[in-house]
Amino acid sequence: MIPEIGHFALIMALMLSVAQSVLPLWGAHRGDARLMATASPLAFAGLVAVGVGFGALIWSFVVNDTTVMNVVQNSHSAKPLIYKITGTWGNHEGSMVLWVLTLAICAAAVAGFGRDLPSGLKSRVLAVMGMISLGFLAFTLFTSNPFDRVWPPPPDGQGLNPLLQDIGLAIHPPLLYVGYVGYAVTFAFAVAALIEGRVDAAWGRWVRPWSLAAWAFLTMGIAIGSWWAYYELGWGGFWFWDPVENASLLPWLVGAALLHSAIVVEKREALKVWTVLLALLAFALSLLGTFLVRSGVLNSVHSFASDPARGVFILGLLAVYVAGAFALFAWRAPAMAPQGVFSPLSREGGIVLNNLLLCSIAAVVFVGTLYPLFLDLLTGQMISVGPPFYNMATAPLAFPLVVAMAMGPLMAWKRAAFWPVLQRLWWAACIALLAFILALVLGGWNALPALGFACGFWLLAGAVVDIGDRSGLGRTKLANVFNRARHLPRAAWGAAIAHAGMGVTILGISGMGLATERLIALPAGGTTQFAGYEWRLDGVRDFQGPNWTSRKASITVMRDGQVLHVMEPSRRFFPVGRMTTTEAAIRTNLARDLYAVLGEERDGPTGQREAVLRLHHKPLAPWIWIGAGIMALGAGLSLSDRRVRIAAPNRRRREAEEAARAGATA
Amino acid sequence: MSTATSRRNLLIFAPLGVALAGGTGFYLMLRGLQDGSFNPRGVPSVLIGRTVPEFSLPPLESSGLPTLASADLLNLPGPVVVNFWASWCVPCIIEHPHLMALHRRGVPVYGVNYKDRANDAQAFLTRHGNPYTRLGMDQPGRVAIDWGVYGVPETYILDRQGVVRWRWAGPITPELMSQDVNPLLDRLRA
Numbered sequence: 127m128i129p130e131i132g133h134f135a136l137i138m139a140l141m142l143s144v145a146q147s148v149l150p151l152w153g154a155h156r157g158d159a160r161l162m163a164t165a166s167p168l169a170f171a172g173l174v175a176v177g178v179g180f181g182a183l184i185w186s187f188v189v190n191d192t193t194v195m196n197v198v199q200n201s202h203s204a205k206p207l208i209y210k211i212t213g214t215w216g217n218h219e220g221s222m223v224l225w226v227l228t229l230a231i232c233a234a235a236v237a238g239f240g241r242d243l244p245s246g247l248k249s250r251v252l253a254v255m256g257m258i259s260l261g262f263l264a265f266t267l268f269t270s271n272p273f274d275r276v277w278p279p280p281p282d283g284q285g286l287n288p289l290l291q292d293i294g295l296a297i298h299p300p301l302l303y304v305g306y307v308g309y310a311v312t313f314a315f316a317v318a319a320l321i322e323g324r325v326d327a328a329w330g331r332w333v334r335p336w337s338l339a340a341w342a343f344l345t346m347g348i349a350i351g352s353w354w355a356y357y358e359l360g361w362g363g364f365w366f367w368d369p370v371e372n373a374s375l376l377p378w379l380v381g382a383a384l385l386h387s388a389i390v391v392e393k394r395e396a397l398k399v400w401t402v403l404l405a406l407l408a409f410a411l412s413l414l415g416t417f418l419v420r421s422g423v424l425n426s427v428h429s430f431a432s433d434p435a436r437g438v439f440i441l442g443l444l445a446v447y448v449a450g451a452f453a454l455f456a457w458r459a460p461a462m463a464p465q466g467v468f469s470p471l472s473r474e475g476g477i478v479l480n481n482l483l484l485c486s487i488a489a490v491v492f493v494g495t496l497y498p499l500f501l502d503l504l505t506g507q508m509i510s511v512g513p514p515f516y517n518m519a520t521a522p523l524a525f526p527l528v529v530a531m532a533m534g535p536l537m538a539w540k541r542a543a544f545w546p547v548l549q550r551l552w553w554a555a556c557i558a559l560l561a562f563i564l565a566l567v568l569g570g571w572n573a574l575p576a577l578g579f580a581c582g583f584w585l586l587a588g589a590v591v592d593i594g595d596r597s598g599l600g601r602t603k604l605a606n607v608f609n610r611a612r613h614l615p616r617a618a619w620g621a622a623i624a625h626a627g628m629g630v631t632i633l634g635i636s637g638m639g640l641a642t643e644r645l646i647a648l649p650a651g652g653t654t655q656f657a658g659y660e661w662r663l664d665g666v667r668d669f670q671g672p673n674w675t676s677r678k679a680s681i682t683v684m685r686d687g688q689v690l691h692v693m694e695p696s697r698r699f700f701p702v703g704r705m706t707t708t709e710a711a712i713r714t715n716l717a718r719d720l721y722a723v724l725g726e727e728r729d730g731p732t733g734q735r736e737a738v739l740r741l742h743h744k745p746l747a748p749w750i751w752i753g754a755g756i757m758a759l760g761a762g763l764s765l766s767d768r769r770v771r772i773a774a775p776n777r778r779r780r781e782a783e784e785a786a787r788a789g790a791t792a
Numbered sequence: 793m794s795t796a797t798s799r800r801n802l803l804i805f806a807p808l809g810v811a812l813a814g815g816t817g818f819y820l821m822l823r824g825l826q827d828g829s830f831n832p833r834g835v836p837s838v839l840i841g842r843t844v845p846e847f848s849l850p851p852l853e854s855s856g857l858p859t860l861a862s863a864d865l866l867n868l869p870g871p872v873v874v875n876f877w878a879s880w881c882v883p884c885i886i887e888h889p890h891l892m893a894l895h896r897r898g899v900p901v902y903g904v905n906y907k908d909r910a911n912d913a914q915a916f917l918t919r920h921g922n923p924y925t926r927l928g929m930d931q932p933g934r935v936a937i938d939w940g941v942y943g944v945p946e947t948y949i950l951d952r953q954g955v956v957r958w959r960w961a962g963p964i965t966p967e968l969m970s971q972d973v974n975p976l977l978d979r980l981r982a
Contacts, residue, residue, distance in 0.1 A: 399804075403807065406807070407807070410811070417818070421818075421822060421825075423818065423821045423822065423825065437818075437822045437825070438819075438822050441815065441818050441819060441822065444815065444818075445815050448811050448815075449808060449811050449812060449815065452807040452808035452811050453808050455804065455807060455808070456804050456805045456807075456808050459804050460801055460804060496814070499817075499821065500817055503817055503820055503821055503824070
């Protein structure tokens, strides 16, 4: 019964989204206030309907209702409750419902918080969101119904895949979805602006918080995914340039460009057409990621239930939304006259440079991800584009980006001078140079990691200079400085913290560049010296898990005769599915990670049983994810800024402004 | 000025153009995925399009089935299915009903028993039923290496001339039966 209610609720949501995509749009076109007023209630009702549907699905998983196909395939009565719940979105069908639910929450948020939005813009935004919701609800109901029944019900579900019973994997997809869906909101704003043929400061003020929020969630989602790959896949890497990873990186890069250029629209009413294009692109790339992951055209280690028939449906949705929006863009964008002139050397100029570099990196990743697919399609040739390409192609773009990142916030709007900026940054440059030399000497003359350290410290120092400069450091008394720093707008703090977070992540990545590893075969009791530690293999024993058996090694790590850690890497074998997974053992003290992986066991030359161990010493590794957390924190802080919370100015003031502007141009 | 404007107008169409070209490409890929002409999971077996390497295997005495050798895979009356399996392999039990179904429909299914004990293999056949018309015992796993077998179960389809047309590493599923196996067998029989 409950699954039927859920199914029915989703159908209701589909009907509501039809109404939501038609009525407000028609109302805005006709100037009919009553029709426009339907937008918000429809958005709220849609949220309730999708919420009921999602609740029904969770309920089916929690009670392990084996008459529901989705539960049978993805759940099991013996699963812990938390993984029954997270299993709801750990599969294709459920994740689509979660996607639609997130979209409904965002639409309701626009409806609820958008009381100050001009009613025409608001109804158009909600109508576009209704159209997106319509497409994805139709996709869910027609090709991937999560409530399909199975009769007779099997005694229990089949889904006890322990790889998926992992907290990282449970929270990673929802975070990514919130990010993707956040870009649906900015997309809706961009389309509404194109329909209206007008982009102004109020529009920028609305787009910026949404792009910030989406970006913050995407940052966390990507970071957690990368962390999962680090500790679970046992390769010791944190980023593999896997097509599925790239698919999430693309909207992140373009989204980062968007949240910067939206500032320019808000403050200076410049870069309008470009910002609208970025908003369209960010969502288009999010959809592209969804398509690539779920249609099966990609060859990736992250396999998802892929099905070409579903792929055709998603491609159809992509065609409608993306091609439709771009066609609208081609038609309407020329009408948007650029305003707010600025010299190339200015805050705006800096942001344009940031946008160009970020988009170039995105273009490199885009080409690297899709080129093999299209080559295979056109010539039948199989190639794979690997990390060397990405590292080579993105590093020369990332370096100037980082250099400019510390300088941009110090530049004045409209017209800036180079010299004062350099003057304020000279000691940051000194720190960076010092870091470079130190890293070069201590890190064994590795130029690239040393350059990374320089970049990281440059950004950290640059963030300090930024805050110091804004609070008048060096120009006024120290007590005054602290007082002013405390009362700086949160957006200023947010920007500085996010930039510093990037610096921390770069330090972590550079530390990884100095990582060392050793592959060694040890008998029980054997020891080895590696990375300044003494590693002793105490033994390897059998271990029985709930549905797997494993070989577990016990390694004692000592320094100067003192035991620091006991590490227990293991290899698990799952008889169902015949899968072997490696469980790496990781010990961290925040300055470095020790990482041990158990390999094969074999008979050594002396006839003794030996275990092959892979030992890694990874300086600063945890900083990669800490930095990402700091970036997200900075974005969150910026979101809590009072100027964002009161969002758009009230309508009367806006109209007055508009009248004044019309008078000025006339 | 007018060239600048027209260039700008042209640029504004660029996103649409890229999106349309990309969309067309993706559509072709999906079509290719469905009819099998496009496969991004690029681990094609080296055997596809070739005849199998030479081998001959001992029989499973207790089953009374004729054994299997490469000579048995040439000049056949119709397509055959070659299945690598073992009694210790759980997915083999999962795919077993599909092999039985093929056997009942008169498709010859040849088995290669991989790294297994004769008693266990016989017990498996007695318990789950025997879908094989020929069965060879590959205890050392040499033939599996020559074929490039990833692991059991693994299944090949050979045409009349003994040329490998299809290979699947992993258990056969109902979707695979309806999408790949049955259409291919029909085509090869025609």
